[in-house]
Amino acid sequence: MMADIPEEDRYGLIGLVIGLQNKDLPLVTENLLKLGFLKDTAQLDQLIPRLRMAIKNSTGGSGKASDMNFGKLQAELDEISRENVLQFSTPPFFTIIIRSLTILEGLALSVDSNFRLVRGAYPYVL
Secondary structure (H helix, E strand, O other): OOOOHHHHHHHHHHHHHHHHHOOOHHHHHHHHHHOOOEEOOOHHHHHHHHHHHHHHHHHHOOOOOOOOOOOHHHHHHHHHHHHOOEOOOOOHHHHHHHHHHHHHHHHHHHHHOOHEEEEHHHHOOO
């Protein structure tokens, strides 16, 4: 799987993660709108806690990016989209990224059950 993510979207994803981690609601709002997860800010008060819970669940409760399980994150985001309570949708480019990371993570976990993709990729991301 391959995707070409425009630079603006890459910065938007970084801003979204930083905003969620720092509980910076204006930054989260700006990036959710820019990336196409939201059409407007009407239900943001309900969505932010749900996204925080998705991150917490996908990190085994630690909330640390280094503990992220991308398969769990994808399941959490899919659940938010399916609930239809919130006007939230996962953009196609983001779905491709998460699915690719899930496949890579699954392969690595079959060899080492303690492997964490973020920890393994960290030196190369910098």
